[in-house]
Amino acid sequence: MIPAESKTLTDTSKENIPFRAPSRLTSRNVTAKVSVEPFGDVTKSAAPVVRTTNNVGFTNLPNQIHRKAVSRGFSLNLLITGFPGLGKSSFINALFCSDIYNKENPGPSKRPAPPTTRVDRHCFTLSEAHVRLRLCILDTPGFGQSLDNSTCWQPIVDCLESQFEAYLRAELSVSRKTVGSGSNCIPGLPDDNRVHACLYFINPSGHGLHQVDVESLKKLHNLVNLILVIGKADTLTTEECGQFKQTISRQLQENGIQVYDFPESVVTLCGEPNEKTLTEVRSWRRRQPFAVVCSDRLIEQADGRKIRGRVYPWGLVETENLAHNDFTALKNLLMHVHLQDLIDVTHARHYANYYSARLTAIAEASQFPIQPEGREPLSQLEAEKAERQKKLAKLECEMEAVFEQKVQERTAKLQENERDLEQRVAQWENQMALQLAEFERLKRAFEQQRDTWEAENRDALEMVRASMEKLDFKDRVRSKRKGLF
Template sequence: MPQAGPGVSPAEGVTYVGIDTLQEQTRLKALRRGYTFNLLVVGRSGLGKSTLVNTLFKASVSRRKSGLEEPLPSTTEVKTESSSLNEGGVRLNLTITDTPGFGDHINNENCWEPIVSYIEAQYARYLEEEQKVNRLLHIPDSRIHCCVYFIPPTGHSLSSLDVEVLQRLDKIANVVPVIAKSDTLTLEERVAFKERIRADLSDHGIRVYPLLEYEDSDDAQENSKIRERLPFAVVGSTAWHEVHGKKLLGRRSNWGLVEVENKSHNDFAYMRDMLIRTHMQDLIGSTAERHYENFRRSRLFSKASTKAPIVNGQDSNHMKNLNESKI
């Protein structure tokens, strides 16, 4: 008699095939290969981008020259740092892309162009490898899976620069807006600021992640709660403090300690849960299925249209197809 499979009683063993092991097979294969996640942070200097990223992953994944003042780049630059993190047997190949010089000059005209060019260059690199006759079995993925956009805690509304940049980024990447150093705002100011930003996003047609039109019914409730909290009002810190015998990450001020992971103090835990614990795989998938796919179609259509000569006002490829259909 066939042996009963895992979780199957002897009486049911005769019907056991083993299809239920597919999930475990997939899991083991993914663990051996590891996962890749590419995060882009965009914002002016002094907003704590590196600190927040290091707080997210509890590691020095976004490095700065401690104690040294780096000269301000003449234009926006793009810098990447790659790390390999391991937790519970799961390996994550993480790349953090920063944008020093963004929005830091008197004249910030077109300061977003290096960022947009970088994102599209990663799509182009992937497409080039994908189209090769002898291509790699596993194409290295440098495509940006998420763009965290840092908004200064002014308490007013989005600046014209913020609007300009977000209108370009939301078409090519998953954008998650955050209010940086939100502990500089009172709770009332924070609520009002969030409402103004959400109104600005809606008025200018800026779409941020997670997008309503692409969600499954199973994710609708969870995504709705996330959208209600956007933009995330966050605080980052890599400093540990002891409170009642417990070690806590936080920022100490004259009036007390702002606990980074305390949900009543700021939205860091909500953002961390979304980016890492609940939606990381969806961010990776939506990049491939939507943003990269849109880029791929556009690039291939552009190539096809430039190659096909025009005959009597008609695309020659189109004319050829018509003639073949008549034969």
């Protein structure tokens, strides 16, 4: 394993492996140079292990594979998703020690947000110690920014399935033109565009996963290797971060969400590993989900070293410092230990599941008639006819049952509406009766008040009436006098 500080890939092709080709091959040389040891239970026809006592040369085979893989280059496809503003662009720049996201190529949160989730693909070629890596970053601008996020994960699912479908069609194609890359190269297959890992960034709220996160992870965990990352972890204290991780782990278990667990078996593939290396890997694995603090800023130290970090009034947070955050643990596991395993799991598990489901669906949709052995064609036709009639009868019964159910539901709905209307009419009638009674009461009260007032002011009313009659008489007399002249 390469230490986290090192940026040089060990070139095993330059190792001095002794090799001597035999000048002459004889039967005596063969019998004298090999020793046979049984492997397993030989009674079960297990192949014995033949160990050579001299150098034959096939020990150089790993170096040959290494040289071919390096000459082809390698491919890595990463999906970066999560709510905006969690430091995803800074994380990618820090992970690959380069300015992948810059002013010319801004991060997804700095681009105009689309109305819905969109999957953008950016490909780069990185070179380190003569090893070329074709890196494809898939980011998701607009994720979780709509008013309705009920299907914000669907474009991501469609993208993952479309990559599987393209690779499947290339495998089933008659003419294969392009070639893959790296140690997984299969001559005749195209470049591997399948997503090898999904870095899902979580908002450091301290209260657990959001419902959108839970639903998105449910849709994605069967299609890609999920790696959970808590962004901007410097907003949490050490105790809050630990409790937050426990809450997330409990939510994952309750919802049946499987994430990539960085298995220790990768370290122990070639025998007993270094105890220090195994201890480091175990300590890194225990930090899941990883809480990271990333920065694009390089800070020069007193000794001249430049480190990535964030400066605060109370001090400095270093990106690649395990005492401050989990970035170094994630980087070592992702790039130094489990990178090839991520690619292998993508092909052997996720793509294999899609491959099986896709071919099964094609076989079921084709409905090829299978003729049993020994059955005559006429009897086969009769059997097929009877089977079709049986299916039609079953379908008719189902349709009648559905129709009857719909009629009952409609009738029940109408009856419910009728009862509702009757209740409303009764309420309105009661309300009208109450209002009418109130009006009658007010009318009687008014008439009573009027009679009382008239009784109390009868003399005044008589005087007013008499004065009005007198004025009316004077007006009539005046009008008659005017008529005489």
